[in-house]
Amino acid sequence: MENAFIVQGGKPLNGTIQLEGAKNVALKVTIAALLFDEPVHFKNIPDISDIKELYHLLESVGAHVKENGETVTIDPTGLHSHEVDLLHGSKIRVSFMLFAPFIKRYGKARIPNPGGCRIGARPIDRMIDLMNAFGVKTEYDHSTGYYDATLDGGVLKGTEYAFAKKTHTGTELAIMLAAMAKGETVIKNAALEPEIDDLISFLNQSGAQIKRSGGEINILGVEHLSHKAPFSIMCDRNNAVTYAVGALATRGDILIKGAKPKHLSTFLSLLDDAGGGHEEQENGMRFFYKGPLHATDVTTAPEPGFMNDWQAPWAILMTQAEGISSIHETVFENRFGYVSELNKLGAHIEYFQPSVDDPNSLYQFDIQSKEAFKQKFQGIRIHGPTHLHGGVMSVSDLRAGAALLIGACVAEGESVVIGTDQIDRGYEYIEHRLAAVGASIRRM
Structure with a gap:
C-alpha cells in the first residue's frame, strides 16, 4: 500500500519535538519576495510539499530558488511571465496571491482558480473586490478557469478598504498591494493572525512602512524594497x-521546542478548562497529561478566537474527555470530513446543526442558499471517554489528516491512515517527529 502511514497505537508519547517553520508564513513571504528587485534570503522555511509546489511554480515563471542548508534564497530577477499555468495553479491555493507581484511588475496577471484543500467555499470574491479598490479590474473566464487582471492607469494607488468579514489571505494580499502602491492605504477589519504580523515584520525590515493598530492597518507605499538580512520566520x-x-490524548508528556504561549493563548485557555497540563519553558512549551480530561464546548472563530485548524485535533482530545463535548464550526463549511473516519476507530461523534439567530453575521463563509444551508451540519457532539481501536482511515484535508494520525496513536492496535500526500503539505517529516516521542509509525 502506498501513500499511507501504518501506526501501532496505544502508547504514551513522551519526549521532545522541534517545531518547524510556519507554513502560512513561508508561503506568503516567498511570494512577497517577488516584489523585490534582488535576491531575498529566508531561514526556518519548512521542508513541506506545499512549499515545494510553490518553488516549482515560481521557477516556471522565471524566478530562481536555491536551498543552501538552513537558508532559502528567492531570486526574482529572472521573472518573465505574468501567467500561472493551470497545472501549477490548481495544486496550491496561495497561487492567487501572485496577483500582487505580477500587477506590480507587469500591470496585469493571469491566474487560474486556485487549488489547495477543498474544505468549503473560499471567499475569492472578497479578494476580487479588494483588488478593484486598488484599481485592478478582474474578470473570470468560465471557459478557461482563469482570472484575468489589468491595472487601470498603470499605477497602483493607495486606497481605504474595509473587509466585510475577516480574511487572512485577503489581508495579506492587501498588504502586498499597498506596500508598493502610490500613497497611503488604510485596511479596516483586517485579520489578526500572528502569521500576518510576521509578514509585516519581514516587509518592514525591508523598507516598507506598515503600521497596525488592532484590526486597522495603515500602509504608506514605497517605490522599492531592499533586502538587508536573512529573515527567520516564526x-x-x-x-x-x-x-x-x-x-x-495518549497520556504522555512532550516538550515542543519553538512553541510560544502568545501564539496559542486561546488554545491554552481552553486546555485549562479541559484539565490538560502545560507550562512554558525556556525554549518552548511542555504539554502533559495530569489527570482526567473534562468535556468542553468550542466555537471556532477568526483570531483571536479558537482557530478552525485546531478543531480536528481538539475533537481527538475530546474523545478522551469525560462527558459530552461540542464543536461549532463558523469559519468554513465542510470541515468535519474526519468525523466518519474517526468513528471507524470507535469514537462516538454525531452531527448537529447549531441554532443561530443570524447565520450571515456569525459565519465567515458566504451562505448562497438558506434552504441548502439548513441541510448542512456546522456542529458535532463528541461523547467521551471512548476506547479507540485500530482501523483504516482516509484523509480529507491537511489538518484533519494530522488529527487522524494522532487518533491512530491513541487507538489500541494497528491503524492505517491513507493520504500522506495531504499531511505532507504542512508537516515536515511528521513520522520522524512522532517516532522520536515514542510512536510506532512507518510510511508505506
Whole structure:
C-alpha cells in the first residue's frame, strides 16, 4: 500500500519535538519576495510539499530558488511571465496571491482558480473586490478557469478598504498591494493572525512602512524594497497544537521546542478548562497529561478566537474527555470530513446543526442558499471517554489528516491512515517527529 502511514497505537508519547517553520508564513513571504528587485534570503522555511509546489511554480515563471542548508534564497530577477499555468495553479491555493507581484511588475496577471484543500467555499470574491479598490479590474473566464487582471492607469494607488468579514489571505494580499502602491492605504477589519504580523515584520525590515493598530492597518507605499538580512520566520503554531494533543490524548508528556504561549493563548485557555497540563519553558512549551480530561464546548472563530485548524485535533482530545463535548464550526463549511473516519476507530461523534439567530453575521463563509444551508451540519457532539481501536482511515484535508494520525496513536492496535500526500503539505517529516516521542509509525 502506498501513500499511507501504518501506526501501532496505544502508547504514551513522551519526549521532545522541534517545531518547524510556519507554513502560512513561508508561503506568503516567498511570494512577497517577488516584489523585490534582488535576491531575498529566508531561514526556518519548512521542508513541506506545499512549499515545494510553490518553488516549482515560481521557477516556471522565471524566478530562481536555491536551498543552501538552513537558508532559502528567492531570486526574482529572472521573472518573465505574468501567467500561472493551470497545472501549477490548481495544486496550491496561495497561487492567487501572485496577483500582487505580477500587477506590480507587469500591470496585469493571469491566474487560474486556485487549488489547495477543498474544505468549503473560499471567499475569492472578497479578494476580487479588494483588488478593484486598488484599481485592478478582474474578470473570470468560465471557459478557461482563469482570472484575468489589468491595472487601470498603470499605477497602483493607495486606497481605504474595509473587509466585510475577516480574511487572512485577503489581508495579506492587501498588504502586498499597498506596500508598493502610490500613497497611503488604510485596511479596516483586517485579520489578526500572528502569521500576518510576521509578514509585516519581514516587509518592514525591508523598507516598507506598515503600521497596525488592532484590526486597522495603515500602509504608506514605497517605490522599492531592499533586502538587508536573512529573515527567520516564526514556528508553526498549528503543528504545535497537533503535537500537544498527541501528548495529552495518549497520556504522555512532550516538550515542543519553538512553541510560544502568545501564539496559542486561546488554545491554552481552553486546555485549562479541559484539565490538560502545560507550562512554558525556556525554549518552548511542555504539554502533559495530569489527570482526567473534562468535556468542553468550542466555537471556532477568526483570531483571536479558537482557530478552525485546531478543531480536528481538539475533537481527538475530546474523545478522551469525560462527558459530552461540542464543536461549532463558523469559519468554513465542510470541515468535519474526519468525523466518519474517526468513528471507524470507535469514537462516538454525531452531527448537529447549531441554532443561530443570524447565520450571515456569525459565519465567515458566504451562505448562497438558506434552504441548502439548513441541510448542512456546522456542529458535532463528541461523547467521551471512548476506547479507540485500530482501523483504516482516509484523509480529507491537511489538518484533519494530522488529527487522524494522532487518533491512530491513541487507538489500541494497528491503524492505517491513507493520504500522506495531504499531511505532507504542512508537516515536515511528521513520522520522524512522532517516532522520536515514542510512536510506532512507518510510511508505506
